[in-house]
Amino acid sequence: MTASKEVYFMSNNLGKWEQKLLLSQNSITANSIPETIKYSPENLLDFLNRYDDVYIKHNNSGQGRGIFKVYKRKDGRYCFNGFSFQGKSINTCVAAIEDVHQVLHPYKNLGRLENYIIQEGIQSFTLNGLPLGIRVHVQNLKGKWLVGGMYAKIGSPATIESGILNFTRGAEVISMDELLSEHLKMNDARKTEVIKNLQKVAISAAIVIARQFPNREYGIDFGLDPKGKPVLYEVNTTPGINGFALIENKAPWKRIIEIRKLQKKT
The missing domain is CATH 3.30.470.20 (ATP-grasp fold, B domain)
Incomplete structure (x- = not known):
């Protein structure tokens, strides 16, 4: 094996x-x-430039946890709607792509961005x-x-x-x-x-x-x-x-x- x-x-x-x-x-x-790809800020920007909305999903999430619908507003802010890995409802927007980690894992040192994938919104x-x-x-x-x-x-x-x-x-x-x-x-x-x-x-x-x-x-x-x-x-x-x-x-x-x-x- x-x-x-x-x-x-x-x-x-x-x-x-x-x-x-x-x-x-x-x-x-x-x-x-x-279309699915591993998470990175660069890949997220690419998907948002090609699709109206995308999904960020934790690799091992279930029952709707760790999944976010993401889109870019006309003012350039990145908006998230979904549920944290702990199941908490989250509906927020951030100014910069670098702020994404704080949305995905608000608790310091808990979780890594490589545990997420990005998926085309259907x-x-x-x-x-x-x-x-x-x-x-x-x-x-x-x-x-x-x-x-x-x-x-x-x-x-x-x-x-x-x-x-x-x-x-x-x-x-x-x-x-x-x-x-x-x-x-x-x-x-x-x-x-x-x-x-x-x-x-x-x-x-x-x-x-x-x-x-x-x-x-x-x-x-x-x-x-x-x-x-x-x-x-x-x-x-x-x-x-x-x-x-x-x-x-x-x-x-x-x-x-x-x-x-x-x-x-x-």
């Missing part, structure tokens, strides 16, 4: 930068991930302008990857500025049919196409990640760009399934549990 592989197996969660490197090795997943919204996200739960049964369940998350008007969607922070969990039919006004053919594309990318991501970080299941987070194309944000190696119990009379949750039972028999 190489040294790099040991890092994957020693960690409880695969870091966002390691994910980016792995997902870039497959043509399907490589074409589905946002315009993933409903027709009414609310941020949307999708969770796809993928499971391996007898060597075959299956989609155990899929749900959508819709943000409230209060989440528009940060764009951070997590049902533990107030995002509403809805079925995929409600998202595609009611919030995006897609016809049946278009809905089928979007679902198939999500399934294809999710299973491809599971195959890629499992080569270095083997697991029986993954929770994969997506957005949809304005054309309805899946955008792969992150692969969760210890996914929760509570959100699936909130839709369709718990049918997806029950399916995931049933697959887990079958996994134990193999």
Whole structure:
């Protein structure tokens, strides 16, 4: 086993930068991930010059912590909206790029900027302008990857500025049919196409990640760009399934549990 592989197996969660490197090795997943780069002031300036907004994310953050939506105002100030690594809500602007470290880690000597990545901001919204996200739960049964369940998350008007969607922070969990039919006004053919594309990318991501970080299941987070194309944000190696119990009379949750039972028999 190489040294790099040991890092994957020693960690409880695969870091966002390691994910980016792995997902870039497959043509399907490589074409589905946002542009991502390691944090530096120079890289942040470059991204802000090319995108309306970007995200700074801690490499090992979860549940919306350590994630900030960042944009440059017309007056030249750099504005942050999101949550610190400790979970504190932060909405502030700084005058200089050098002040970014104070926002990311307000406590002296805690944390390093190299623990962050920068990611292209994706315009993933409903027709009414609310941020949307999708969770796809993928499971391996007898060597075959299956989609155990899929749900959508819709943000409230209060989440528009940060764009951070997590049902533990107030995002509403809805079925995929409600998202595609009611919030995006897609016809049946278009809905089928979007679902198939999500399934294809999710299973491809599971195959890629499992080569270095083997697991029986993954929770994969997506957005949809304005054309309805899946955008792969992150692969969760210890996914929760509570959100699936909130839709369709718990049918997806029950399916995931049933697959887990079958996994134990193999």
